[in-house]
Amino acid sequence: MDTKKVKFPHGIPGHNLSEVEREIPTGEPPAWPINDDLKVVGKRVKRTDALAKVTGAAKYTSDIQLQGMLFGRMLRSNYPHAKIKSIDTSAAEKYDGVYAVHVFKNAVGMAQAKDGGNSAGFPDVKFAGQPIAGVAAISVDVAEEALKLIKVDYEYLPFVVDLEEAQKPEAPVVFKTDVDQEDRGGGGGGQSGLKTKGNLRGPSTSSFFGGPRGDVEKGFETADFIVEHVYRTQVHTHCSLETHGVVVDWRPDNVTIYASTQNTNSVRHEFAEMFDLPKSKVRVITEFMGGGFGAKHSLGNFGVMAGHLSKKSGRPVSMMLDRKEEHISSGNRPNSVQYLKIGAKKDGTLTAIKQKSHGTAGVGLGAGVGRIAQVMYECPNFSTEQYDVFTHAGPGAAWRAPGNVQGAFGLEQAMDELAEKLNMDPLALRDVIDKSDVRKVERQRGAKQFDWSRRKKPGSDSGTVKKGLGMAQSTWPRFVNLNSTVEIRAYKDGAIEVRSGVQDIGTGTKTILAQVVAEELGMKPEDITIRIGDTLFPTGPGSGGSIVTGSITPPARNAAYKLKLELFDQVAKELETVSSKLSMSGGFIVSQEDNSKKIAVKDALKKMRTEQITTSASRSDDYGGFKMGSFLAHGDLGSVQFAEVSVDTETGFVKVDKIVAAHSCGRPLNITQLEGQINGGVIQGVSYALYEYRVMDNETGHQMNGNLDQYKLPFAMEIPEIETIIVEDYGGRSSTDAYGIGEPANIATAVAVANAVYNAIGVRIYELPITPDKVLKALNKI
Amino acid sequence: MVSPIHLKVNGQPRSDEVEPRLLLVYYLREVLNLTGTHVGCDTSSCGACVVLVDGKAVKSCTMLAVQADGSEITTIEGLANGSELHPIQEGFKEQHGLQCGFCTPGMIMTALQLLERNPDPNEAEIREALDGNYCRCTGYHNVVKAIQYAAKKMKKEVFHD
Numbered sequence: 001m002d003t004k005k006v007k008f009p010h011g012i013p014g015h016n017l018s019e020v021e022r023e024i025p026t027g028e029p030p031a032w033p034i035n036d037d038l039k040v041v042g043k044r045v046k047r048t049d050a051l052a053k054v055t056g057a058a059k060y061t062s063d064i065q066l067q068g069m070l071f072g073r074m075l076r077s078n079y080p081h082a083k084i085k086s087i088d089t090s091a092a093e094k095y096d097g098v099y100a101v102h103v104f105k106n107a108v109g110m111a112q113a114k115d116g117g118n119s120a121g122f123p124d125v126k127f128a129g130q131p132i133a134g135v136a137a138i139s140v141d142v143a144e145e146a147l148k149l150i151k152v153d154y155e156y157l158p159f160v161v162d163l164e165e166a167q168k169p170e171a172p173v174v175f176k177t178d179v180d181q182e183d184r185g186g187g188g189g190g191q192s193g194l195k196t197k198g199n200l201r202g203p204s205t206s207s208f209f210g211g212p213r214g215d216v217e218k219g220f221e222t223a224d225f226i227v228e229h230v231y232r233t234q235v236h237t238h239c240s241l242e243t244h245g246v247v248v249d250w251r252p253d254n255v256t257i258y259a260s261t262q263n264t265n266s267v268r269h270e271f272a273e274m275f276d277l278p279k280s281k282v283r284v285i286t287e288f289m290g291g292g293f294g295a296k297h298s299l300g301n302f303g304v305m306a307g308h309l310s311k312k313s314g315r316p317v318s319m320m321l322d323r324k325e326e327h328i329s330s331g332n333r334p335n336s337v338q339y340l341k342i343g344a345k346k347d348g349t350l351t352a353i354k355q356k357s358h359g360t361a362g363v364g365l366g367a368g369v370g371r372i373a374q375v376m377y378e379c380p381n382f383s384t385e386q387y388d389v390f391t392h393a394g395p396g397a398a399w400r401a402p403g404n405v406q407g408a409f410g411l412e413q414a415m416d417e418l419a420e421k422l423n424m425d426p427l428a429l430r431d432v433i434d435k436s437d438v439r440k441v442e443r444q445r446g447a448k449q450f451d452w453s454r455r456k457k458p459g460s461d462s463g464t465v466k467k468g469l470g471m472a473q474s475t476w477p478r479f480v481n482l483n484s485t486v487e488i489r490a491y492k493d494g495a496i497e498v499r500s501g502v503q504d505i506g507t508g509t510k511t512i513l514a515q516v517v518a519e520e521l522g523m524k525p526e527d528i529t530i531r532i533g534d535t536l537f538p539t540g541p542g543s544g545g546s547i548v549t550g551s552i553t554p555p556a557r558n559a560a561y562k563l564k565l566e567l568f569d570q571v572a573k574e575l576e577t578v579s580s581k582l583s584m585s586g587g588f589i590v591s592q593e594d595n596s597k598k599i600a601v602k603d604a605l606k607k608m609r610t611e612q613i614t615t616s617a618s619r620s621d622d623y624g625g626f627k628m629g630s631f632l633a634h635g636d637l638g639s640v641q642f643a644e645v646s647v648d649t650e651t652g653f654v655k656v657d658k659i660v661a662a663h664s665c666g667r668p669l670n671i672t673q674l675e676g677q678i679n680g681g682v683i684q685g686v687s688y689a690l691y692e693y694r695v696m697d698n699e700t701g702h703q704m705n706g707n708l709d710q711y712k713l714p715f716a717m718e719i720p721e722i723e724t725i726i727v728e729d730y731g732g733r734s735s736t737d738a739y740g741i742g743e744p745a746n747i748a749t750a751v752a753v754a755n756a757v758y759n760a761i762g763v764r765i766y767e768l769p770i771t772p773d774k775v776l777k778a779l780n781k782i
Numbered sequence: 783m784v785s786p787i788h789l790k791v792n793g794q795p796r797s798d799e800v801e802p803r804l805l806l807v808y809y810l811r812e813v814l815n816l817t818g819t820h821v822g823c824d825t826s827s828c829g830a831c832v833v834l835v836d837g838k839a840v841k842s843c844t845m846l847a848v849q850a851d852g853s854e855i856t857t858i859e860g861l862a863n864g865s866e867l868h869p870i871q872e873g874f875k876e877q878h879g880l881q882c883g884f885c886t887p888g889m890i891m892t893a894l895q896l897l898e899r900n901p902d903p904n905e906a907e908i909r910e911a912l913d914g915n916y917c918r919c920t921g922y923h924n925v926v927k928a929i930q931y932a933a934k935k936m937k938k939e940v941f942h943d
Contacts, residue, residue, distance in 0.1 A: 046875065053883030054871040056818015056858035060884060063817035141803065241822040241830055241884040241918050290820075290884030291918050323823040506882025506919050672878045676920040680881065683921040708827035708916065716912040716922035 002026040008623070008732025009034050015441050020732045022623040029520065029561035029735050035667060035728060041519045041736075042728075044672040048511045048530055049288070049504065058288040061260040062320050064247045070099050070136040072309050072319035073143040074302065075150050076329070077125040077132055080392035080701030081159035081172060084122035084132065084152060091149035092135055097142040100313035101150075103133040108301040109329075110363040110395045111179040111190075125154070126174055126363045127392050128701045129328035131301050136309035136317045159392035161696045163335055163360045166199040166391045174199055174363060174390035181365040184266055184298035188331070188398045190365025190388060200358075203385035207371045208628060212383040219352025219381030223343025225421045231340060231410035232767040234693035235360075236333040237326075238399060239713060242290020244330045245320030246303045250310035254281045259303065260320075262292040263542030264501050265483075268535045270299040275307055279535075286503040286533040293684070294398035295331035296505075297542055327706035331397025332694060334359040334367035336406040342414050348422055348432035350379035359406070360389045361396025370403025372747070373411045376475045377433040392701055398544060400681065401476055401743035405688065405750065409768060412472035412751040416758065420458070426471055426755070427452065438729045439473055442640040442662035445725050446471075450642040450660040459762020464650050467657075468760025471642045474747035476546060478633035478666070478739050480622065484551040485538035487616040488517065488559045490567070494602035496521065496528050498559075502540025502552050503533040507742060508673035509548055515669055516553045516736055520560035522585035523601070538616060546637060546740030549669065551619050554734040558617035561735075566613055571604045622733045635731045637744045639663045641682070643752040644720075647760040649779055652772030655720075656686050656753055662725040666739040671726060678724045678745045685749020687714050690769050787851040791816070792860025800847045806840075807831045809847035810857055818858035818887045822916065829915030832888040833857045839895035841914075858887035861894070869935040870894055870928070879928030881919035889915050893929045897936060903929070 003023045008031040010020035017034070035042030052058040089101045106116075107123035107130065118124065125132070133150055137143035158172040165171055178196045183189035191204050205212060220226060240260075246267075247258040255277065261267050264284040272279045289296075306319035321330060336359035343351040353374075359367030368386035399405075419429040427443050434440070446452075455469040489497040498517055504510045510532060514525040521528075532540065541551040568579035571589055575582065575597045582589055589604055591597040627634045644658040659682050668674055691712040695704040705711040730737055750768060758764045763778040776782045784799040791814060800809060810816045810833065819842060822828035826844045833842045834856040861868040870893050873879060880886045889912065896903060896911040903911065908929050912922060 047878065047880075049883070050875040050878075050880065051867075053880050053886050054858075054867065054874045054890065055862055056816070056887050058883055059817065060820070062821065063811070065812070065815060065817070141801075239916075239918055241828060241882070241916060242820070243822075289882060290822075291882045293918075323825070506884075508881070676878055676881050676924065679923055680918075680920040684918075707825045708823040709825040713916055713918070715914070715916065716909040716926065717906075719921055719923075722921075722923060 006031050009730040010732050011730060012438060012441050013728050016437065022732050024623050025620060028558055028620065031732065034730065038519055040515045040525055042668055042671065045511060045515050045525050045670050047508060048514050048525065060242050060288045060290050061245050061247060061258050062242055064258045064318065066247065066249060066316040069247065069316040069318055070138060070313060071140045071143050072134055072136045072306050072317045073140060073147055074131040074134040074305055075147045076129045078128060079125060079154055079156055080128040080161065081157040082125040082154040083119045083157065084125065085120055085155055086153045087122065087133060088151040089133060092146040095146040095149055097138040098135055098146045099315060100136040100309045101133065102305060102308040102312060104131065108304050109298065111175065111181040111365050113175045113179050114177040127394050129325065129394055131305065134305040134309055136313050159701050161391050161393050161701045162698055163337065163358065163389055163391065166360065166389050167358065169198065171199055174392060184270065188364065188366045188396065199390040200387050201390065202387040204368055205383065205385055207374065208632060209371055209375050214381035216352040216354045216381045216383045220341070220343045223351040224346045225344050225418065226341065227414045227418045227421065228341040229414065229766055231338045231413065233336045233406045233409055234768050235335045236399070236688055236692050237694055237711065238293045238295040238331055239708065239711070240291030240293060240295065243321040243323065243326040244296060244300055244302060246306050247316055247318045248306040248310040249316035250307065254283060257282065257284045259284055259286055260289050261286050261296050262503065262505050262544055263297045264503050264533060264535050265539050266297055266542055267299045267303065271303065271307060274299070274304055284535045289503060289505045292505050292543065293400055294402065294544055297398065297544055300330065323708060324706045327711065328703050329394045331395065333399040333405070334361040334396040336367065336369050338369050338406070338410040340373070340410045340414050342418060344418055344422065346422065348424055348429045350377055350433050352381040353379050355384040358387045358389050360391045360393065362391055362393035364395025366396050366398065366402060368403045369407035369410070370401065372404045372407040372475060376411070376473065378435055393696060400684070400746040404474065404476065404747050408472060408474055408747050409751045409754065412748065413754055413764065416470065416755040417764065430473060434473065436475070436636065436638050438664045438727055439638040439640055441727050442638060442664065442725065445727065446640050446642050446660050446662035449723060449725060452642065455759065458759050461760060465646050465648050466760040468645050468647060468756040468758065469642070470752050470755025470759050471640060472748040472752040472755060474639045474744055476637040476743045476747065478550055478635050478637060479545045479547045480619065480631055480633050481541035481547050481551040482619045482630055483539055484541045484555055484619040485616060486552060486556040486559045487538050487614060488563050489612050489614050490563055490605055491612045492605055492608055494605050496523065498528060498530050498556060499537040500532045500540040500552060501535050501537045502548060503543055505543045507543070507677055508670060511673060512549060512553060512669045513556050516556045517560045520557050521564060523587060546743045549738050549740040550633065550734070553669065553736040553738050555617040555619050557735045559615045562615035562617060563613065566615065567604050570607060571599055575599065624733065633733055635666070635733070637665055637739055639744045639748055641748040641752045643756040645753060645756040645760055647757055647775060649761060652775035654690055654757055654770055654775060656690070658721045659749065660723045660725065661745070662727060663741060663744055664727045664729040665741045666729055666731060667737040668726050668728060669738050674726055674741055675724050677741045679722050681742070681745020682722050682749050683714060683719050685746050686720060686753060688768065689750035689753040693769050785848050787848055789850050789852060790854040792857060802846065802848050804847045805843055806845040806847050806850050807842035810842060816857050816859050820884055820887060822884065827916070829888040829892060830885050832891040832915070834891060834894065837898070839892050858890060861890065870897065870932040872935070873928035873931035877924050877928040877931050879925045885915060885917045889917070889925055893932065896929070897933055901937060902933060
């Protein structure tokens with residue numbers, strides 16, 4: 001490939017901004033300057049999809065209504081562990097208004113046992129809520145009536161739903177053989193090939209960041225100070241306001257699936273594989289989507305069931321989960337019990353980090369605590385052992401920075417404690433052990449905005465309601481998915497259209513695509529039509545891992561650049577110059593030699609030989625290569641968050657008064673949308689810190705709070721003031737140099753709150769959520 | 783068994799025969815195809831289904847269609863005047879008061895009742911009025927700004943009239 005050398009901005013404006021030279025493919029556009037010198041990128045551009053959303057015109061999957069559409073519901077096991085001896089669906093099939101009945105032959109959407117785990121042709125039941133059969137009928141009510149007519153003969157078996165009980169030798173075993181669970185488009189699963197013994201699978205000791213380093217025991221021998229504790233986090237359910245669901249429209253020639261998904265590509269892949277169809281005959285559409293947070297990457301057992309019911313009935317079938325099903329079966333952030341030991345020298349230098357964790361993703365994999373302890377700080381000696389513990393409960397799923405939110409709760413409390421032992425300010429300790437430039441700037445700017453100097457000694461605030469200040473940091477990799485393609489069409493009437501399979505799950509992908517293309521073409525974002533979330537268009541990445549912005553915006557810009565060059569070729573002669581001497585701005589193509597020679601883009605498009613011209617581009621390799629493989633980019637997405645809390649020492653009630661969240665994401669594309677994402681991540685973090693936890697009943701194996709009434713989310717009155725600081729951090733790694741913020745926004749909040757609570761009351765709380773009873777216990781008041 | 787109902791929805795008279803068990807929200811969504819009113823839960827907790835019934839904000843998952851017999855219903859689809867957005871809709875659009883947008887119609891309808899009762903609410907009053915409407919994506923700060931924007935604009939409009 002022919003290349004050219006181009007200079008890119010590099011570093012952090014106001015700190016160390018410089019330039020870096022990169023060798024890039026000749027067909028790619030020149031470097032953009034920093035955001036100050038751009039017109040629409042990096043600005044507060046309004047969302048392109050707001051009009052549809054404020055008028056009720058936006059059609060979510062649950063709003064899809066097709067001619068002849070049926071409603072599907074699933075029969076779920078009321079028992080957490082059972083073998084199915086027989087199923088009689090005859091009465092349901094005859095029930096008036098029922099068009100199809102289907103019985104699962106295999107369990108879908110959970111870890112798969114090597115021996116299949118089937119008895120009598122039916123999958124074994126492994127959690128209360130596991131779907132067994134489904135019905136499609138003229139209404140939800142009729143479908144539910146028909147479900148009651150299905151007779152299932154169970155052989156009940158003992159079960160266990162508690163993390164610590166499940167590890168005892170006498171505990172009922174969930175999987176009798178080794179298991180694996182494939183990662184579905186970034187939505188979970190676990191490291192393959194690990195051994196299962198009893199209910200324990202693992203340990204996982206390595207990641208793509210590598211394996212253990214050095215010798216931890218020797219590292220502890222050289223330490224002057226040791227911090228050693230066990231930290232506990234709860235099971236947390238995603239609670240997207242739109243539940244999981246699909247509408248499957250199975251026609252003889254092709255199948256159309258309307259899906260509330262974060263990954264149109266992965267849903268198509270799974271459906272095609274499951275029903276043995278070529279991908280060309282499966283179309284997945286996600287035009288508007290009501291929240292996912294990691295749990296909506298895969299087709300799901302409901303999608304498989306809807307496929308069977310639509311195929312059998314010959315009609316479209318809508319299958320939306322209800323709120324209880326959403327809680328018990330569609331994913332959760334697994335809990336954790338983490339042992340963490342950290343050694344340090346007097347000056348703060350770390351000598352060893354040792355981590356051991358157990359967590360349960362129920363019948364799924366993915367209960368590790370992430371890799372934040374492995375990578376955030378300089379430490380020569382590191383080891384981790386992370387175990388999945390199986391229980392008879394619904395499968396876990398990815399959730400914003402899977403594992404890392406749990407891992408940060410341990411790591412960043414330990415660092416807070418270490419700083420105190422060393423008699424150092426927590427920020428000063430980070431200055432010693434954290435080599436990240438961007439987090440250093442975030443600490444400085446954040447501390448100033450937050451006025452960190454107000455922080456008093458732990459527990460020293462007077463009065464009943466004590467104020468406390470705390471902080472915590474996070475890192476998240478810059479993931480890139482090269483399987484990201486954008487097509488741009490320019491029509492004779494002047495319309496510009498951007499097409500990609502990538503979906504906008506609410507985060508603003510449509511708007512940033514419009515900005516990037518508008519910037520390149522010298523147009524306004526509102527002049528660009530964005531059509532995404534449809535597998536008829538070129539494949540886009542799944543919306544997980546903060547991967548979308550870094551993967552899809554460079555090809556969007558590159559395709560726009562190609563389009564621009566094609567247009568230049570068409571009009572150069574008329575403007576009495578050559579195409580390399582043309583530029584595009586303000587809706588005009590202008591000669592750089594004589595700016596009186598120009599033509600409106602609209603007029604140039606009228607002169608095209610064909611009705612439209614189409615260009616496309618796929619994500620190219622990072623400029624200067626990757627840190628690893630072709631998915632892990634150089635640099636990281638660092639954040640530092642500061643929390644201010646008030647703790648009522650009489651009631652134990654904690655209120656988070658304020659969060660200052662300092663973040664970086666390469667080149668920021670849309671400040672307003674980034675603030676929106678950070679606000680959302682922070683609020684979910686506050687809620688994780690104080691309110692939300694799944695309550696399981698050990699006697700029945702059922703979730704006791706599988707609704708939005710007793711499962712507590714915050715309302716508008718319960719959230720803190722939030723201030724955001726977005727640090728521009730240029731690396732010259734792609735034509736946009738931009739990355740996402742979804743994961744980073746959520747990692748540090750809960751532990752920053754925990755550190756602030758410690759600062760307020762002088763007693764540390766090692767378990768989430770920090771509910772009043774835990775505070776009062778910590779204060780020896782109950 | 784079906785029962786006749788006669789009501790006005792977004793100014794249009796409607797007569798239908800519905801099952802007595804049919805919830806108002808499903809009447810609006812499935813019979814009238816007004817899918818802007820959403821369903822987020824089944825415990826009247828989330829507020830995605832809020833509509834106005836005779837001017838009062840009601841969670842339409844908590845009311846039967848037959849109970850709305852004789853009422854005037856306003857849904858999100860009935861708020862704009864042609865292509866001219868209601869100031870509250872405009873506020874949500876201008877102030878980035880939404881992300882995925884699933885909760886937005888319910889938020890807007892709740893805000894409508896608030897501003898009709900209290901045209902000049904302070905921030906605490908706005909937050910209190912929103913107690914009963916969940917947003918999971920981006921939280922409430924910009925929703926509050928959207929309602930403040932609308933309150934300001936609606937006051938100006940009254941003044942001009």
